Amino acid sequence: MRHLLLVVVLTSIGCATKKAQQSYLYTGEVFNELPLPTPNSIRTGSGAPGYAYWQQQVDHVIQATLDVENNVIDGHEKITYHNNSPDTLEYIWLQLDQNIHNENSTRSREGRSTGEDSYSGMHVSALTIDSVPHEIKVYGTLGKVNLDTPLLPGVSLEMELDWVFPMPVDANLRMGYDDSYEAGAVWELAHWFPAPCVYDDVYGWNTLQYIGRGEFYTNFGDYEVSITVPRDFLVIASGELDNPEVALTEEQHLRLQEAAKSDDVISICSEDEVAEASSRPGGEGDITWEFIGNNIRTFAWATSASFIWEASSVEIDNIDGEQVRILCQSAYPKEAKKYWVRAVDYVKHAIKYYSDTLYPYPWPQMSVVRGAAGGMEYPMLVYCRGSSHEGLFNVTDHEVAHNWFPMLLNSDERRHAWMDEGINTFVNYNSLEAYYGDKEHKPDVSKYIAKRFALDLKPVNTKPDLLKSRGHLSYRKPGYGLRFLREEILGKVRFDEAFTEYVRRWAFKAPRPADFYRTMEDAAGVDLQWFYRGFFEETLQLDQGISHAKEIQKGKEWQVRVTIQNYDDWVCPVALKIECVDGSVHEYTLPVSIWAWSTKHVQSFYIPAQVHSISIDPEEAYPDINRDNNHWYFN
Numbered sequence: 249m250r251h252l253l254l255v256v257v258l259t260s261i262g263c264a265t266k267k268a269q270q271s272y273l274y275t276g277e278v279f280n281e282l283p284l285p286t287p288n289s290i291r292t293g294s295g296a297p298g299y300a301y302w303q304q305q306v307d308h309v310i311q312a313t314l315d316v317e318n319n320v321i322d323g324h325e326k327i328t329y330h331n332n333s334p335d336t337l338e339y340i341w342l343q344l345d346q347n348i349h350n351e352n353s354t355r356s357r358e359g360r361s362t363g364e365d366s367y368s369g370m371h372v373s374a375l376t377i378d379s380v381p382h383e384i385k386v387y388g389t390l391g392k393v394n395l396d397t398p399l400l401p402g403v404s405l406e407m408e409l410d411w412v413f414p415m416p417v418d419a420n421l422r423m424g425y426d427d428s429y430e431a432g433a434v435w436e437l438a439h440w441f442p443a444p445c446v447y448d449d450v451y452g453w454n455t456l457q458y459i460g461r462g463e464f465y466t467n468f469g470d471y472e473v474s475i476t477v478p479r480d481f482l483v484i485a486s487g488e489l490d491n492p493e494v495a496l497t498e499e500q501h502l503r504l505q506e507a508a509k510s511d512d513v514i515s516i517c518s519e520d521e522v523a524e525a526s527s528r529p530g531g532e533g534d535i536t537w538e539f540i541g542n543n544i545r546t547f548a549w550a551t552s553a554s555f556i557w558e559a560s561s562v563e564i565d566n567i568d569g570e571q572v573r574i575l576c577q578s579a580y581p582k583e584a585k586k587y588w589v590r591a592v593d594y595v596k597h598a599i600k601y602y603s604d605t606l607y608p609y610p611w612p613q614m615s616v617v618r619g620a621a622g623g624m625e626y627p628m629l630v631y632c633r634g635s636s637h638e639g640l641f642n643v644t645d646h647e648v649a650h651n652w653f654p655m656l657l658n659s660d661e662r663r664h665a666w667m668d669e670g671i672n673t674f675v676n677y678n679s680l681e682a683y684y685g686d687k688e689h690k691p692d693v694s695k696y697i698a699k700r701f702a703l704d705l706k707p708v709n710t711k712p713d714l715l716k717s718r719g720h721l722s723y724r725k726p727g728y729g730l731r732f733l734r735e736e737i738l739g740k741v742r743f744d745e746a747f748t749e750y751v752r753r754w755a756f757k758a759p760r761p762a763d764f765y766r767t768m769e770d771a772a773g774v775d776l777q778w779f780y781r782g783f784f785e786e787t788l789q790l791d792q793g794i795s796h797a798k799e800i801q802k803g804k805e806w807q808v809r810v811t812i813q814n815y816d817d818w819v820c821p822v823a824l825k826i827e828c829v830d831g832s833v834h835e836y837t838l839p840v841s842i843w844a845w846s847t848k849h850v851q852s853f854y855i856p857a858q859v860h861s862i863s864i865d866p867e868e869a870y871p872d873i874n875r876d877n878n879h880w881y882f883n
């Protein structure tokens with residue numbers, strides 16, 4: 249999801265509200281091991297999945313109908329739940345996210361209703377397990393089904409449900425209804441069908457309510473979804489269209505096949521064809537669109553009579569090194585055309601860039617749709633807005649990159665938002681630089697520093713439902729922190745090798761923070777406990793300064809004795825630059841271990857010319873909260 253970031257300008261940063269917490273200054277405990285979970289055969293000490301790693305597989309077959317007149321969606325769903333765990337399950341928890349709009353949801357009772365009046369939520373009218381009727385107990389956005397027969401390890405069950413819910417029309421919480429277009433409204437569906445919560449090795453059933461700040465954590469599985477809509481509607485979804493001969497005209501089908509082979513952007517339904525009867529298959533009544541999406545963690549779809557539909561494709565190397573083409577599509581009403589004419593190109597860039605640098609995009613297509621949602625990601629489908637070319641690029645690139653984090657690496661978004669949003673923000677920096685090339689996109693260290701005294705400053709690794717400033721703590725701070733780790737601490741080559749190892753190890757699996765921390769240390773060969781403690785696990789601050797310096801001429805060279813101090817509770821290496829009167833420059837990086845037992849470090853440097861000045865962090869790349877003490881000048 250895209251978070252709207254406010255640029256906070258602080259005219260004074262000297263008004264710190266000092267944290268009441270343990271100081272590491274005189275003990276060196278900042279270097280101690282973090283209290284991470286004990287490694288085991290599922291999650292190993294190296295950070296890799298172990299030989300006993302398991303996760304549940306949940307397959308869905310759904311038939312859904314959009315009733316436009318009443319604006320409700322009803323569905324029949326068959327869930328095949330494969331219990332790959334070593335545990336016997338007595339019950340199944342279901343996610344019923346649409347209930348977030350009910351007046352008795354946690355969100356509404358917090359006084360932050362989504363604005364849906366008299367919303368009835370997800371009504372499950374029938375539920376069977378292996379053909380036997382079962383009761384569902386509903387608790388807000390969760391439903392519990394007690395099993396008549398416990399589900400043994402290695403065994404599967406089939407759950408069938410009939411359900412209906414009203415389309416939320418005022419809320420646009422990661423989906424929504426937008427009727428501001430001349431040729432008809434846009435429906436964006438997500439979080440729309442009952443789906444089993446994740447049962448995993450770390451928490452058992454993951455049963456955090458959907459409050460809206462945390463996103464979702466779901467199971468991988470295969471989807472067959474049939475969507476019935478009025479004949480003049482187009483449907484874009486988290487899967488490949490499986491019945492183009494029914495849902496498209498012959499001409500549209502040919503154009504789609506052409507786009508799948510072409511670098512050019514091809515109109516599947518052009519602006520002139522929107523709302524033209526000839527642009528839809530002949531006949532009467534609704535049309536059912538059938539989609540297949542394999543090995544994905546949820547399913548979303550969008551529909552409208554107002555869509556312009558454009559498509560192209562981009563070639564990437566797949567995981568086996570074969571060249572394959574990924575279909576890249578956009579769908580938007582003509583009112584958005586000004587910026588959306590480039591949307592397919594933005595998708596192509598993102599698919600290619602992240603495939604080349606992270607992991608080959610493993611699904612056959614990617615689509616971007618314009619509707620109510622400002623920016624939200626689902627497998628093979630993202631919802632975006634954007635009111636400038638770069639704005640639309642940024643949001644599209646961000647949401648498409650979510651198909652790596654968390655659609656490929658299935659992190660728990662309700663507990664660790666930084667693992668998708670922060671890591672994503674970090675990779676977006678690099679993608680933006682790659683796309684625009686000629687522009688400078690510096691890490692936003694100043695924004696990070698400006699925000700550091702926010703009253704709710706909490707560790708990055710805090711449940712997002714407990715964070716007020718998610719824009720800072722889930723996106724910007726971890727995004728900046730990873731860039732800092734890459735460019736200033738590890739170096740690009742060393743970082744990239746470790747980071748891509750993390751992606752490779754956890755693709756199609758569900759990593760937790762310790763798996764990320766350990767893999768980065770294991771593959772980069774560096775102890776980073778102090779870094780994780782400072783940036784992710786606690787709220788430490790960095791303030792390095794030069795408290796004294798002296799130079800003495802010794803023969804042909806000058807000895808410069810520098811006293812560096814660590815004034816706050818975090819530590820970092822020290823980037824030191826010495827400039828001489830003859831214009832020569834000498835740079836050093838002092839390792840973080842200089843802070844192991846003292847907050848004061850004295851070191852001599854021997855320079856072949858008289859020294860003019862000394863500075864710390866000359867590129868202002870470190871998150872140093874007070875740069876006034878970073879310079880020393882000799883007269």
Ligand SMILES: [Zn+2]
Nearest residue numbers: 249250669672
């Ligand atoms: Zn996001």
